[in-house]
Amino acid sequence: MTEVVAEISGAHGGSLANAARLIREAKACGADAVKLQAFIPERLAEKRAKNPRVVQLATDFHHETLLYLYKKTHTPRAWFPILIATAQLAHIPWFSSVFHPEDVAFLETLGCPRYKISAFEMLDGDLINAVVATGKPIVMSVRPMDGVTILRATEYDCKEDGALGVSDHSNSMRFVTSRCPMVERHLRLPDVPSPDDAFSSTPDEFREYVAKIRAMR
Helix, strand or coil: CCCEEEECCCCCCCCCHHHHHHHHHHHHHHEEEEEEEEECCCHHHHHHHHCCHHHHHHHHHHHCCHHHHHHHCCCCCHHHHHHHHHHHHHHHEEEEEECHHHHHHHCCCCCCCEEECHHHHCCCCCHHHHHHHHHHCCECCCEEECCCCHHHCCCCCCCCCCCCCCEEEEEECCCCCCCCCCCEECCCCCCCCCCHHHECCCHHEEEEEEEHHHCCC
């Protein structure tokens, strides 16, 4: 069965209460897990400022500087124990994206069960090594990059050749198939504006999204 992950990201609008509400909404919508994001805004902005594609996306899509965007979508570290407890009370698994080895070290103190590496960090050797060293499961997004060819190895012991997960930022489910092992989708609150609104779903939309995935054969 496809695992459906509700991406909380910065949809909390800077409110811990909203972040906790998003976790409860994710459970009510039928999501299998929720994903948080752990980063220090200044550090992430400085790192990604070296990537012209990221800077262009922030300018074109959000009309904001990287630092302002990341401060706006930041989930403070002090919130994590409360959000983890909220997920546990709601009986929904959680995990987190990480962007720097220190993010990994922080989350290890909280028992993070698995880690997500974003497509923009897919070649970050220090980050990848830090995650691998934990021995925890890894979820990794990839995207085409100049000078990088991405291949999926087949016929070595592949249980379901061709089955790839999806980090769905589309306006529809056109990238999702019945063979997806995992689908990740941003969840937002209808009364809380977020920079990610354009590729996020309200609880009602997310519930319908989950139902369509469950109906796939």
